[in-house]
Amino acid sequence: MRLAVIPGDGIGPEVVSEAIKVLGEVVPNAETTSYDLGASRWHSTGELLPESVLGELAEHDAILLGAVGDPSVPSGILERGLLLRLRFELDHHVNLRPGRLYPGVKGPLADPGEIDMIVVREGTEGPYAGNGGLLRKDTEHEIATEVSLNTAFGIRRVVSDAFRRANERPRKHLTLVHKTNVLEHSGSLWSRIVEEVSLEYPEVSVAYSHVDAATIHMVTDPSRFDVIVTDNLFGDIITDLAAAVTGGIGLAASGNLDISGRNPSMFEPVHGSAPDIAGQNVADPTATVLSVSLLLDHLGEKEAARRIEASVAFDLATRDQASPGTTTAIGDRLAALVSSNAAPRPAL
Amino acid sequence: MRLAVIPGDGIGPEVVSEAIKVLGEVVPNAETTSYDLGASRWHSTGELLPESVLGELAEHDAILLGAVGDPSVPSGILERGLLLRLRFELDHHVNLRPGRLYPGVKGPLADPGEIDMIVVREGTEGPYAGNGGLLRKDTEHEIATEVSLNTAFGIRRVVSDAFRRANERPRKHLTLVHKTNVLEHSGSLWSRIVEEVSLEYPEVSVAYSHVDAATIHMVTDPSRFDVIVTDNLFGDIITDLAAAVTGGIGLAASGNLDISGRNPSMFEPVHGSAPDIAGQNVADPTATVLSVSLLLDHLGEKEAARRIEASVAFDLATRDQASPGTTTAIGDRLAALVSSNAAPRPAL
Numbered sequence: 001m002r003l004a005v006i007p008g009d010g011i012g013p014e015v016v017s018e019a020i021k022v023l024g025e026v027v028p029n030a031e032t033t034s035y036d037l038g039a040s041r042w043h044s045t046g047e048l049l050p051e052s053v054l055g056e057l058a059e060h061d062a063i064l065l066g067a068v069g070d071p072s073v074p075s076g077i078l079e080r081g082l083l084l085r086l087r088f089e090l091d092h093h094v095n096l097r098p099g100r101l102y103p104g105v106k107g108p109l110a111d112p113g114e115i116d117m118i119v120v121r122e123g124t125e126g127p128y129a130g131n132g133g134l135l136r137k138d139t140e141h142e143i144a145t146e147v148s149l150n151t152a153f154g155i156r157r158v159v160s161d162a163f164r165r166a167n168e169r170p171r172k173h174l175t176l177v178h179k180t181n182v183l184e185h186s187g188s189l190w191s192r193i194v195e196e197v198s199l200e201y202p203e204v205s206v207a208y209s210h211v212d213a214a215t216i217h218m219v220t221d222p223s224r225f226d227v228i229v230t231d232n233l234f235g236d237i238i239t240d241l242a243a244a245v246t247g248g249i250g251l252a253a254s255g256n257l258d259i260s261g262r263n264p265s266m267f268e269p270v271h272g273s274a275p276d277i278a279g280q281n282v283a284d285p286t287a288t289v290l291s292v293s294l295l296l297d298h299l300g301e302k303e304a305a306r307r308i309e310a311s312v313a314f315d316l317a318t319r320d321q322a323s324p325g326t327t328t329a330i331g332d333r334l335a336a337l338v339s340s341n342a343a344p345r346p347a348l
Numbered sequence: 349m350r351l352a353v354i355p356g357d358g359i360g361p362e363v364v365s366e367a368i369k370v371l372g373e374v375v376p377n378a379e380t381t382s383y384d385l386g387a388s389r390w391h392s393t394g395e396l397l398p399e400s401v402l403g404e405l406a407e408h409d410a411i412l413l414g415a416v417g418d419p420s421v422p423s424g425i426l427e428r429g430l431l432l433r434l435r436f437e438l439d440h441h442v443n444l445r446p447g448r449l450y451p452g453v454k455g456p457l458a459d460p461g462e463i464d465m466i467v468v469r470e471g472t473e474g475p476y477a478g479n480g481g482l483l484r485k486d487t488e489h490e491i492a493t494e495v496s497l498n499t500a501f502g503i504r505r506v507v508s509d510a511f512r513r514a515n516e517r518p519r520k521h522l523t524l525v526h527k528t529n530v531l532e533h534s535g536s537l538w539s540r541i542v543e544e545v546s547l548e549y550p551e552v553s554v555a556y557s558h559v560d561a562a563t564i565h566m567v568t569d570p571s572r573f574d575v576i577v578t579d580n581l582f583g584d585i586i587t588d589l590a591a592a593v594t595g596g597i598g599l600a601a602s603g604n605l606d607i608s609g610r611n612p613s614m615f616e617p618v619h620g621s622a623p624d625i626a627g628q629n630v631a632d633p634t635a636t637v638l639s640v641s642l643l644l645d646h647l648g649e650k651e652a653a654r655r656i657e658a659s660v661a662f663d664l665a666t667r668d669q670a671s672p673g674t675t676t677a678i679g680d681r682l683a684a685l686v687s688s689n690a691a692p693r694p695a696l
């Protein structure tokens with residue numbers, strides 16, 4: 001297993017190093033190569049993602065990213081020049097974000113119920129396509145456009161993936177989240193394709209929710225969701241909300257997948273680089289460890305993935321929530337749990 | 349005061365009639381004219397918003413709408429043909445949505461803190477402009493576009509309104525919610541205009557939040573928000589979430605304002621027509637009553653508006669939350685409170 005690792009900025013290197021420690025317990029012979037990308041490289045060289053680096057990244061089985069970003073870099077530079085560029089260049093069309101409230105974790109909801117959902121967010125289209133512009137810049141008559149691009153091809157591959165996942169889950173339930181009553185054109189295309197693909201999955205029940213209503217359900221009745229499939233921008237919004245109600249982005253993992261397997265998929269915690277706590281050994285590496293679990297699952301190492309997730313679940317259920325320990329202590333605990341193979345996957 | 353009333357479908361007529369009862373206590377000589385629009389008119393005549401009706405509506409000082417919609421009407425028809433058409437024809441550029449957690453109201457958050465925000469949502473631009481289309485419809489090569497249109501003119505009038513409101517509130521704090529790191533063009537335009545207008549309001553402190561992060565803050569730290577200004581689509585999403593954390597859309601009021609005063613503004617509860625409980629005298633008219641308070645405030649009847657809001661706050665603090673009473677009972681209580689002028693505005 002050849003992994004490219006982008007530790008990145010802030011707490012990125014710290015959490016990544018714990019995640020690789022945990023990985024080593026299940027895949028001792030994983031080969032990792034580190035790539036220096038992010039705010040610090042940009043500051044020192046002006047480079048965001050050189051072609052040669054992109055080429056090397058593409059040679060790996062998967063990519064693990066910590067976090068990139070720093071207040072010293074103008075907003076948008078790293079996002080568009082590095083993070084989104086990777087998604088587009090490597091055709092990461094499925095942005096996978098599980099939202100599970102693990103036993104022992106206290107989220108912001110008074111009565112959360114059981115939360116165990118997966119959001120399949122489209123990753124390479126919609127308003128993220130970078131298609132837009134300005135007219136009469138810096139005048140009183142300036143006009144800015146942003147064009148959301150949606151293709152049958154792009155939607156179908158994501159919707160098919162979501163149905164496949166729903167079909168493998170006990171509840172077999174899929175919710176399309178969109179805003180079809182206002183975004184008439186993209187809405188009709190998404191609806192048509194969900195309807196078409198649903199014919200191949202007669203056991204999967206299908207629901208629809210407008211994105212505004214979905215945010216309400218996310219806080220009043222999140223248990224209703226099993227698999228959600230949605231557009232790039234709506235997915236960006238509701239996955240942060242899903243992370244919040246399941247204990248915060250400190251625990252949220254994500255995968256940027258090229259389902260075709262032509263390009264390596266990339267895995268990263270949803271949280272940012274948190275420069276304010278960087279270098280203090282206090283960042284929680286759990287989300288990055290869970291991202292490694294997603295990585296292994298994607299590479300077909302189902303049992304190893306399951307062991308890591310079970311260990312995280314066990315640790316979350318038993319840790320002192322108020323002071324879960326240092327970054328390295330949590331990493332050590334998780335590595336020990338994984339190696340002892342002691343933690344059973346807790347039923348929700 | 350000449351008001352056009354659109355009772356609409358489902359619970360619309362019930363809640364509107366209570367709201368008008370309450371209105372009568374503060375403005376006894378208000379003249380109301382009812383207009384039959386919504387699902388039932390569309391079913392019987394095929395009409396959504398005839399020109400003549402639009403012309404008559406425009407002659408009023410303000411419009412009060414209950415709710416329109418019914419499952420028997422295909423999604424989008426009434427939304428685009430009636431609700432959005434009214435917003436665009438009457439230039440309702442400020443979509444005003446207060447989000448206040450009244451004492452006594454239990455929302456979904458375990459520890460909500462004090463919530464008292466106003467969202468100023470742009471109402472006539474962005475992805476709501478209806479600008480988009482389909483290519484190769486119903487084929488494997490279909491492409492759908494949605495164009496978000498953003499003008500300096502359109503943004504400035506809304507941002508100015510938001511700053512004016514922030515400047516009148518004790519905390520004088522304004523948050524721009526957008527997604528500037530991805531939606532580069534519209535993001536830079538919104539940012540520039542907020543920066544420019546902020547120079548006119550040196551006492552207002554300005555913050556920025558990406559829309560995804562804003563949904564997190566809405567459930568983990570909603571007290572941070574005072575006035576939010578945002579784009580049409582982001583506003584749609586975060587106002588539903590704000591309503592959810594302040595006790596549900598059953599309590600959320602809204603105003604669609606033409607700040608210039610050229611056209612009548614329209615006020616409506618955020619909830620829908622709830623056909624499942626229509627005609628049973630169980631719908632809570634509180635959101636519609638609060639919408640009347642917004643209406644009066646907009647028409648300059650500040651004291652009457654304040655009395656109604658204070659009465660609602662008093663009723664919410666003292667009502668039996670589990671069984672607040674029938675639609676008419678709540679309306680009667682609120683009317684009595686307003687007429688007795690007894691309810692002080694509770695401090696948060």
Ligand SMILES: CC(C)[C@H](C(=O)O)[C@@H](O)C(=O)O
Nearest residue numbers: 079080083084236529530560
């Ligand atoms: C950093 C940003 C470009 C990114 C996005 O909007 O997708 C982030 O919010 C995410 O969800 O991964």
Ligand SMILES: CC(C)[C@H](C(=O)O)[C@@H](O)C(=O)O
Nearest residue numbers: 181182212427428431432584
């Ligand atoms: C009904 C729909 C068109 C509308 C909107 O999207 O604006 C609604 O959700 C709202 O928030 O008023």
